[in-house]
Amino acid sequence: MSTLTKQLTNVLSQIEQAAVAANRDSHEIKLLAVSKTKPAEQVKLAYAAGQRRFGENYVQEGIEKIQALRQDADIADPIEWHFIGPLQSNKTKLVAENFDWVQSIDRLKIAQRLSDQRPTELPPLNICLQVNISGEASKSGTTLSQVIELASQVSELPGLKLRGIMAIPAPSDDLQVLNDSFVQLHRLYLQLQQTYPDMDTLSMGMSDDMSVAIANGSTMVRVGTAIFGARDYKS
Numbered sequence: 270m271s272t273l274t275k276q277l278t279n280v281l282s283q284i285e286q287a288a289v290a291a292n293r294d295s296h297e298i299k300l301l302a303v304s305k306t307k308p309a310e311q312v313k314l315a316y317a318a319g320q321r322r323f324g325e326n327y328v329q330e331g332i333e334k335i336q337a338l339r340q341d342a343d344i345a346d347p348i349e350w351h352f353i354g355p356l357q358s359n360k361t362k363l364v365a366e367n368f369d370w371v372q373s374i375d376r377l378k379i380a381q382r383l384s385d386q387r388p389t390e391l392p393p394l395n396i397c398l399q400v401n402i403s404g405e406a407s408k409s410g411t412t413l414s415q416v417i418e419l420a421s422q423v424s425e426l427p428g429l430k431l432r433g434i435m436a437i438p439a440p441s442d443d444l445q446v447l448n449d450s451f452v453q454l455h456r457l458y459l460q461l462q463q464t465y466p467d468m469d470t471l472s473m474g475m476s477d478d479m480s481v482a483i484a485n486g487s488t489m490v491r492v493g494t495a496i497f498g499a500r501d502y503k504s
């Protein structure tokens with residue numbers, strides 16, 4: 270077994286254990302393998318081990334991998350590609366044409382462009398609104414007070430399908446601080462679900478905090494380092 274396959278297996282069993290500990294069915298929790306900075310061959314290895322969802326942060330790098338794998342004769346099943354990084358207006362078209370999900374929506378303008386630019390022969394682009402839970406000015410994400418309005422605007426856009434919310438809480442050694450962020454996000458998610466019953470994605474938890482996130486209702490963990498090892502260049 271390759272190191273990558275072993276690490277992927279470990280992450281899956283960590284998810285399983287966290288689900289059991291939280292009295293949840295582990296099938297409720299999806300694993301997004303974050304392959305940013307890693308070459309297409311690594312994605313292929315993870316694919317061969319059964320992984321079908323991948324997350325990318327950089328438009329050009331992501332599209333190169335998407336295209337390489339599309340042309341690969343060994344890739345039989347469709348791969349679900351998630352864009353999870355900051356997105357500027359001049360890159361929205363490439364994302365609308367190539368990705369299946371965008372999890373980092375924090376502005377209506379970007380959402381509108383993605384909706385307009387989504388090719389009509391493709392299904393609507395799946396969207397998560399990125400919420401800035403730690404309230405840091407430097408971090409991307411919409412504030413808690415703005416998210417309800419953004420959700421209502423995004424839900425009207427024909428090229429998009431609002432699936433849920435995503436957040437990256439500020440790293441903290443204080444488990445209570447981290448836990449509080451996840452509790453708040455879960456509460457917001459349940460509140461939004463009242464208005465949008467089709468909403469099914471609470472994207473929270475990464476390599477270092479996936480178990481805490483799962484204990485608090487996460488339905489998708491985004492895991493890079495624990496699967497692929499340390500990043501190949503600074504991100």
Ligand SMILES: *Cc1c(COP(=O)(O)O)cnc(C)c1O
Pocket residue numbers: 303305326353354437475476477491492493494495
């Ligand atoms: C890089 C990244 C991850 C993965 O982080 P790890 O700590 O390597 O698991 C998850 N989500 C987002 C938005 C990221 O940019």
